[in-house]
Amino acid sequence: MRPVVRDFFTGFGNLFRKPRTVVFPKEKIIIPEASRGIPRLKLDLDSLEILCNGCGKCKTACSENCIEIRRETDDKGFEVLEEFYMDLSSCIFCGNCVDACDRKAIEMTYRHMLADPDRASLRIEKMDLIKQADYSIREFWGR
Amino acid sequence: MAKELYDGIYSSHKLVFIERIEKNIDYYLKNRILEVKRLQQELFCVLNKSSLISVLKELKENPEFDIQVINSINLFKSNGRYCLLIGLSSVANNYSMLLKVLLNSGTDDGSRQEYKEILPEIVQIFKAAEFYMSRNNLTHSYNDAVFESQVFDGFDSFDIFLSTDYDIINRAYLDTAISRVLPQNFNKDSSLFDLQTSVSRYDYSAGIFPELCLCLAVEELLKIKVSRRVQYIRILLSELSRISSHIYFVARIAKVIGADMAFNFSLLEREHVLRILEEITGSRINPNFIKIGGIKKDFKPETAANIKGSLSGILKAVYKLETLLLDNSIITAKLKNTGVADKDVALACGTTGPNLRASGVRYDIRKNRNLMLYKDLSFLVAMGKYGDCLERVQIRFREIYQSIKIIDQITSDLPDEYIKKPVDISEVELEYSEMISSVECPHGVFKxxxxxxxxxxxxxxxxxxxxxxxxxxxxxxxxxxxxxxELIIASLDICSGELMS
Amino acid sequence: MKSLVKNNLNLFVAGFGCCKQEIFAASGPVYDISRFGINFTSIPEESDVLVIQGFYNKEGQSRLLKYYARMREPKWVIAVGKCVVDCNLLNKSFQFDDGFREIINVDFFVPGCPPRPEAFMYAILRLLESPPDY
Incomplete structure (x- = not known):
């Protein structure tokens, strides 16, 4: 008899409880802070320039060779970053590139929902990597 | 007190015991082996092919060694020479050893031919070696029921060949043709840094253990001592992933039986545990967190408090899950007395972990060896008696409770130390050297x-x-x-990542 | 897409590997993929979408082609995880051969190692929203 009564009260209580299911497209699942999503290139907040100088340490640290960097010399003689390609189709989101960077120019966002019918569009370039900054704000998930 | 224990971590009576066996091997098998040494609580012997059979006979029959279990046979190439790696262990004497057998031929085909020739002789001594022989009887004429690899996780990496008498099985063969993904020359001459990021895929239901195993081996080679806080955090992570792996096992069992409620409930609980893991490591499955000489980054003091706070919820939920699944007389009647295996069969097959403990053998290398700092913590080794499917499910539940107990102890007194940066691997200089290391992963001993x-x-x-x-x-x-x-195979908790090589 | 298929989409998950547990986690109560009428089946004839994931060798590849041939039309293919989208993580020398690529053309790529359950669900929802012409 007792289990029947117990089950009745559990079932009755469930009527007033918030459902466990996250209604996915409407409300987003809040991802923990340390989670690893798409990498992005950081900007200097004052001058709005890219912190990365194209030293290539992340390229050597990447075990899957998904980063491609091209540098050029500017008119003052400094070497600056020209192109930064990242092939997300071969990225394993291990976070080694973030650890390798001395200037802390690269970091990982919370964005990870990637699906595309075209494989070539998963290879993203410098401007797109910077634009990921919009998505790194946690409020993105509340939108 | 604890500090003294930590200083004495590398010397204990267990190691002295292994030293005695090492001396005995040196005495008895002096002329027949080339080299014997001790690598981190395991023995390692190098010998020629001609003396292999006599050495194996001596190891089995001499009561000083008393080896009854053959764990693995691998063919590999080292230093341009083909070798055979044979894993042996003795549960009675509580030690395990690896034999490296140098083969004569230098070519790929020749070594395979030699491997085929030598296996029947090993089978006469250890019967379990027949699993590594080529199977002629995997054809449809021998077997009347063939299950191809299925969709659900856990049965997806092998085909089952059965020969039956009405509905009773006479013989069974499992063929892993589709899961042999890796080529034979794989993991040759790759950098340690690359290997560390990808090694966790070998045991994907609990990704921390392969990383831990690799790091323990390299740390032993470089003679790095890691701080107590790092060791405690490693134990914390490994116990958390043990819980998540065991809950996933319960989900699979529930799916096979058809208990949909328990299936959903266990997946929900798994989500909670994975969330804690993700908060610490940054990824749900493949953490890439344990580095050589330390961990990737320390966590905040609030995180430890959070984990401690959520433990009671997990404990309550797991208890609820157990009553939901095992308080049901229909489910227990189905689980009971199916797939019964006694002690001797389990030992002869070289099984380890919960499957062996369910048959009534107390063998857990967290207790039996000096594995990290497990001896500072108090926990019980869950034991079964009859070795049927019910016992194997129950033992997982008991292990979850013990893991929760361990995590509770760790989070209540986590030592407050500064964690050094991990060792820079690119500057390491090392001579040619070998190392064995083993950890107790949720399926058994991962070596x-x-x-x-x-x-x-x-x-x-x-x-x-x-x-x-x-x-x-x-x-x-x-x-x-x-x-x-399906039920029996699900109750053995087979992880297909380990079958790849 | 025909509304009958749209409201009752059956997935067939082939292969073995780490992505599989994340795909099945989407059927758990937190994500609950069956809200959209999506079910997992184990019979290729019943399924509409073939999900390719995990590790393959020559034997596994031939089996995948067999499953694909047994599926009824209309049929779609989703490739999940780094090992299928790019190259096998643990065995870089293995590639699907050209004959395989001619027969199976993938409609959606989901990168990640493994992708989170919501990433997989996002791909399914995009497939439901705007299915590629078959």
Whole structure:
């Protein structure tokens, strides 16, 4: 008899409880802070320039060779970053590139929902990597 | 007190015991082996092919050694020479050893021919070696029921060949043709840094253990002592992933039986545990967190408090899950007395971990060896008696409770130390050397054998417990009914990542 | 897409590997993929979408082609995880051969190692929203 009564009260209580299911497209699942999503290139907040100088340490640290960097010399003689390609189709989101960077120019966002019918569009370039900054704000998930 | 224990971590009575066996091997087998040494609580012997059979006979029959279990046989190439790696262990004397047998021929085909010739002789001594022989009887004429690899996780990496008498199984063979993904020369001469990021895929239901195993081996080679806080955090993570793996196992069992409520409930609980893991490591499955000489980053003091706070919820939920699944007389009647295996069969197959403990053998390398700081913590080794499917499910539940107990102890007194940065591997200089290390992963004893020079890993051989579980399944399936095949195989918790090599 | 298929989409998950547990986690109560009428089946004839994931060798590849041939039309293919989208993580020398690529053309790529359950669900929802012409 007792289990029947117990089950009745559990079932009755469930009527007033918030459902466990996250209604996915409407409300987003809040991802923990340390989670690893798409990498992005950081900007200097004052001058709005890219912190990365194209030293290539992340390229050597990447075990899957998904980063491609091209540098050029500017008119003052400094070497600056020209192109930064990242092939997300071969990225394993291990976070080694973030650890390798001395200037802390690269970091990982919370964005990870990637699906595309075209494989070539998963290879993203410098401007797109910077634009990921919009998505790194946690409020993105509340939108 | 604890500090003294920590200082004495590398010396205990267990190691003295291994030293005695090492001396005995030196005495008895002096002329027949080339070299014997002790690598981190395991023994390692190098010998020629001609003396292999006599050495194996001596090891089995001499009561000083008393080796009854053969764990694995691997063919690999080291230093331009083909070798055979044979894993042996003795549960009675509580030690395990690896034999490296140098083969004569230098070519690929010749070594395979030699391997085929030598296996029947090993089978006469250790019967379990027949699993590594080429199978002629995997054809449809021998077997009347063939299950191809299925969709659900856990049965997806092998085909089951059965020969039946009405609905009783006479013989069973499991074929892993589709899961042999890796080529034979794999993991040769790759850098340690690359290997560290990808090694966790070998045991994907609990990704922390392969990383831990690799790091323990390299730390032993470089003679790095890690701080107590790092060791505690490693234990914390490994116990958390043990809980998540065991809950996933319960989900699979519930799915096979058809208990949908328990299936959903266990997946929900798994989400909670994975969330804690993700908060610490940054990824749900493949953490890439444990580095050589430390961990990737320390966590905040609030995180420890959070984990401690959520433990009671997990404990309550797991208890609820257990009552939901096992308080049901229909489910217990189905689980009871199916797939019964006694002690001797389990030992002869080389099974380790919960499957062995369910048959009534107390063998847990967290207790039996000096594995990290497990001896500072108080926990019980969950034990079964009858070795049927019910026992194997119950033992997982008891292990979850023990893991929660361990995590509770760790989070209540986590030592407050500064964690040093991990060692920079690119500058390591090392002579050619070998190392074995083993950890207790949720499926059994996970062992790796590596050969290193500088920062290059010349050879990495993963000796996972799932291969032994497959052979164990072949042994216990005969005598059961065809409808219980899925249930028995699900209750052995086979992780297909370990079958790849 | 025909509304009958749209409201009752059956997935067939082939292969073995780490992505599989994340795909099945989407059927758990937190994500609950069956809200959209999506079910997992184990019979290729019943399924509409073939999900390719995990590790393959020559034997596994031939089996995948067999499953694909047994599926009824209309049929779609989703490739999940780094090992299928790019190259096998643990065995870089293995590639699907050209004959395979001619027969199976993938409609959606989901990168990640392994992708989170919501990433997989996002791909399914995009497939439901705007299915590629078959």
């Amino acid at each position: 790796t054998f590596i050969e290193m020079k500088d920062n290059r890993v010349l050879n990495l051989i993963v000796l996972g417990p799932s291969r032994n579980s497959l052979y164990f399944a072949e042994k216990i399936l005969p005598g059961n009914r065809v409808e219980d095949v």
